[in-house]
Amino acid sequence: MAQDxxxxxxxxxxxxxxxxxxxxxxxxxxxxxxxxxxxxxRKLARLEGRIKVCLLQDHLPL
Incomplete structure (x- = not known):
């Protein structure tokens, strides 16, 4: 895990x-x-096939 x-x-x-x-x-x-x-x-865009980032602001009312 540490190496990864x-x-x-x-x-x-x-x-x-x-x-x-x-x-x-x-x-x-x-x-x-x-x-x-x-x-x-932005930083994890290249990992899109392995894991996705779900931003809270995209799912909460303003």
Whole structure:
């Protein structure tokens, strides 16, 4: 898990905690990560086939 998180951190410019969250999600084969972090959608676009980012703001009323 740590090696996968380090790879994610390097390839996608994630912070260490974010890389652990994303790496854990991929290892557990989750389909979506729910977040308020707009950068995740951009940074993780290349992982679209493995995991999708679901932004809360897209699903909550203004």
């Amino acid at each position: 998180a380090a790879m994610l951190r390097a390839e996608h410019r994630l912070s260490p905690p974010d890389a652990l969250i994303v790496g854990t999600g991929i290892a557990c084969q989750v389909g979506h990560l729910v977040s308020n972090d707009l950068d995740w959608g």
